Amino acid sequence: IPLRGYITFKDVNFGYDEGKRVLKNINLYAKPGQKIAFVGSTGAGKTTVTNLINRFYEINDGTILFDGIDIRRINKHDLRSTMSIVLQDVHLFEGTIKDNIRYGRLDATDEEIIEAAKLANAHYFIKNLPNGYDTMLTADGMNLSQGERQLLSIARAAVADPTILILDEATSSVDTRTEKLIVEGMDKLMEGRTTFVIAHRLSTVRDSDAIMVLEHGEIIERGDHEELMNLKGRYYELNTG
Ligand code: GTP
Ligand code: MG
Structure with missing residues (x-):
């Protein structure tokens, strides 16, 4: 059966080392074709979220579902063949x-x-x-x-x-003309695919269906750009600070 690209996190907790939780009670839901962005300070846990979707690491508790199927029940090779990581x-x-x-x-x-x-x-x-x-x-x-x-x-x-795209934006800068080519190419690539974006340029996340603000492994704010700007919290601070 072809996978469609629904991703659900239910009460996911994770730590690389015993005793130190890096992700705490993560809940999220992504539909096929949606763009979900993660923003937040360095070390907040953004890349870790994508490591879990790929099963590069196994979660400690909670559940991650791919089209309603627990990803632990999907063969790792099959799972990864439905996903591409770009840019990083x-x-x-x-x-x-x-x-x-x-x-x-x-x-x-x-x-x-x-x-x-x-x-x-x-x-x-x-x-x-x-x-x-x-x-x-x-x-x-x-x-x-x-x-x-x-x-x-x-x-x-x-x-x-791929059904799932993971865009982990490189920190290194490229010239404006190349940046425009990259953004255009990514926009076309994302069409119809569930995309998880880890962006350093806030301009990349603006049009996301949902933006998750991560701090110390927790989602402290979620919403679209406008909602989060109106909230005048951490996201607002990142955009104006
Ligand atoms: P930036 O990419 O710098 O913006 O950070 P991030 O939000 O992607 O953070 P990341 O998910 O990489 O790291 C979250 C926490 O997990 C940090 O405290 C890291 O030190 C820790 N961490 C990340 N990768 C590893 C790993 O492979 N092993 C261990 N033990 N800790 C890790
Ligand atoms: Mg990272």
Whole structure:
């Protein structure tokens, strides 16, 4: 059965080490196509939430449901194949650009790869490289700029066609023109997928269906941008401070 992308957290508690709870009583509900954002100070637990959805770590108590199914009952490989993590520390390997976009989707055709690169706004820089899609990358993709690596990350996710997208925004800055390309590519990629956004730029979260403000592992405020601004609490402070 194809997964649709409903994610529910029910009273989730989690700690990496015994005795120290990093997430406390997290409750949330995401529907297919919705964009849920997490904001909050460094160390608040934003990345940890996404580690749990992927089952990189197992929760201590509570439940996480994927389309109503406890994720502990879903095979880890199957679960992860429905999810893509974009932007943060994109892992590139020594090989062509084409192979780096194809990644786990070994059956992806050249046409699918080019289509994904176009959606991601990566096609333009790729076709201007001397060897285009056949350009060899070094292990870290160090022969590409930070922004170009992020565009490849979006292209790779587009080929993977995941049900769930996790956008962990890189802290490093890119130029305004590239930033615009990234934002456009991400917007197209998010369409119809459940997206969890960890954003450092508050402009990225503004149009989210729900914004969760995390502090010390707890959701202290939730709502859309307007609701949270009217609340004049922590989110308001982050936007105006
Ligand atoms: P930023 O990415 O800096 O904005 O923070 P974040 O909100 O993503 O915080 P994160 O979820 O990474 O960390 C929450 C807490 O868990 C912090 O106190 C971290 O020190 C701790 N933590 C994160 N990853 C690990 C880990 O792999 N092992 C252990 N023991 N602690 C971790
Ligand atoms: Mg983080």
